[in-house]
Amino acid sequence: MFYVYILRSDKDDSFYIGQTNDVNKRLNFHNLGLSRYTSRKLPWKLVYIEEYKTRKEALKRERFLKKQRNRKFYESLISKRSGSSAGYPEYSGLPVENPDKSKDAN
Secondary structure (H helix, E strand, C coil): CEEEEEEEECCCCCEEEEEECCHHHHHHHHHCCCCCCHHHHCCEEEEEEEEECCHHHHHHHHHHHHHHCCHHHHHHHHHHHHCCCCCCCCCCCCCCCCCCHHHHCC
């Protein structure tokens, strides 16, 4: 499985959007300062996640989310998904779902 995720920086409340096949490993990578962009805004918290069967689907969704460049859009997405803006304290196999699954039913 592949995942699209949104992180929120505790330092400046900014968002980072990415995709991976291992959320725990990727979150640790960001919080260890191993990514040039995210190393300047430590620490990061996982606030949103979606699951996809293929990397191609995850990359398509990641590009869509990055093109939005709209804080209110991201906050709305996070709020609808997690039930609050608090997000996920840590990822540990939380249930995730493809938001386009309704298309598969048709």
